[in-house]
Amino acid sequence: MDNNIKIFVSVVGVLILVTIATVIIRGSGNNLPPEPGKYDAFATCLKDKGAVFYGAFWCTHCQAQKKLFGSSQKLLPYVECSTPDASGQTQACIDKKITGYPTWEFADGSRLTEEIPLAQLAEKTFCELP
Numbered sequence: 001m002d003n004n005i006k007i008f009v010s011v012v013g014v015l016i017l018v019t020i021a022t023v024i025i026r027g028s029g030n031n032l033p034p035e036p037g038k039y040d041a042f043a044t045c046l047k048d049k050g051a052v053f054y055g056a057f058w059c060t061h062c063q064a065q066k067k068l069f070g071s072s073q074k075l076l077p078y079v080e081c082s083t084p085d086a087s088g089q090t091q092a093c094i095d096k097k098i099t100g101y102p103t104w105e106f107a108d109g110s111r112l113t114e115e116i117p118l119a120q121l122a123e124k125t126f127c128e129l130p
Contacts, residue, residue, distance in 0.1 A: 037072030038130055042118070045127035047077035050107030054093055056082035059101040065115045 037043075046053075053076050055062030066073040081093035081101065089098070096105070104112045106124060122129045 035071075037070055037075075039069045039072035039118070040075055042122070042127055042129055043069055043072045043075035043077075046121060046125055047075070049125040049127060051077055051121070051125050052105045053078045054081050054096065054098045054103040054105065055101045056080065056086070058082060058086050061115050062102045065102045068115075068118055 053065070055065070055078060057080060059082075066076065066078075069076060079090075079092060081089050081098055083090060100113050102113065102115065104116055104121070104124075106112075110124075112120070112124070118129055121127070
């Protein structure tokens with residue numbers, strides 16, 4: 001076998017091994033439970049107190065509201081109001097007469113619209129902020 005071919009085969013072999021090792025190392029981290037978010041307990045409390053956040057995926061104010069919760073946004077009592085093609089509203093939001101986004105509805109039936117500061121949500125629901 002020619003030396004150039006041997007070198008080529010060796011380099012390809014090393015690249016394959018490095019690729020396999022990288023996949024294994026990156027994949028092993030996925031088995032760890034996710035770290036709790038700073039606002040996990042707060043988002044859970046909002047849900048437990050009957051607060052509901054109505055929004056639309058295309059709504060920049062809704063995205064900003066979610067961003068306030070960081071990684072805890074996955075625990076929000078969120079209802080998507082937009083149809084997948086963004087051309088209409090879901091029946092659940094029509095039935096609730098949601099006319100703007102974001103809309104927060106509370107257990108007492110009251111509502112707040114627009115981006116709501118976390119402190120105001122805490123005051124409204126008696127949920128403790130971290």
